[in-house]
Amino acid sequence: MARFDSIEAYKSKIKKILITEExxxxxxxxxxxxxxxxxxxxxxxxxxxxxxxxxxxAEVYKNVTVPSEIAFMTxxxxxxxxxxxxxxxxxxxxxxxxxxxxxxxxxxxxxxxRTLFEIxxxxxxxxxxxxxxxxLLDKPSRRLVDFNADLSLxxxxxxxxxxxxxxxxxxxxxxxxxxxxxxxxx
Ligand code: 5GP
Numbered sequence: 001m002a003r004f005d006s007i008e009a010y011k012s013k014i015k016k017i018l019i020t021e022e023x024x025x026x027x028x029x030x031x032x033x034x035x036x037x038x039x040x041x042x043x044x045x046x047x048x049x050x051x052x053x054x055x056x057x058a059e060v061y062k063n064v065t066v067p068s069e070i071a072f073m074t075x076x077x078x079x080x081x082x083x084x085x086x087x088x089x090x091x092x093x094x095x096x097x098x099x100x101x102x103x104x105x106x107x108x109x110x111x112x113x114r115t116l117f118e119i120x121x122x123x124x125x126x127x128x129x130x131x132x133x134x135x136l137l138d139k140p141s142r143r144l145v146d147f148n149a150d151l152s153l154x155x156x157x158x159x160x161x162x163x164x165x166x167x168x169x170x171x172x173x174x175x176x177x178x179x180x181x182x183x184x185x186x
Contacts (some may be wrong), residue, residue: 045096053165098126103123121180137166141158
């Protein structure tokens with residue numbers, strides 16, 4: 001786990017800003033507008049998988065004007081290079097009966113696609129009225145399973161990124177922008 005001797009060492013891990021705070025705020029507004037238009041008055045449940053999407057979820061939720069609830073899940077993945085699916089365990093589940101809701105999953109990033117491929121399968125089996133996936137970031141070049149979100153706000157190249165909820169070793173989630181992480185050893 002990264003331990004930082006100085007603020008300079010900490011800052012040196014932020015290589016380059018890929019998406020600015022202003023661009024993210026515009027994407028948050030756009031996400032909420034799309035939700036407000038699609039679900040015009042019908043009760044919805046916004047679901048996030050902790051922790052990466054918690055800031056995106058909070059910012060979008062502040063701008064949602066249709067009747068809505070939020071819920072959070074945690075999941076443990078057991079993937080390796082030879083296993084591409086079927087290995088996700090929900091470690092904290094949502095309590096709502098999904099039959100009563102239109103469900104919108106709010107995700108931070110779709111990378112290989114394996115986590116959401118499994119979570120969507122699990123949640124669809126609970127017969128929600130409908131289910132959509134919205135992701136802030138998408139790395140299609142890394143995909144290992146046939147999964148795409150219904151809406152992706154930004155497509156990014158194959159870089160490890162931090163900020164706006166996304167961490168490296170639990171650090172950097174509070175950056176107001178999305179940055180490429182500097183993997184170089186000091
Ligand atoms: P998957 O590979 O199943 O699509 O993504 C699993 C999880 O890996 C994501 O929800 C996210 O938490 C994490 N992840 C994937 N790519 C990145 C990245 O570039 N930066 C960070 N901080 N997490 C990532």
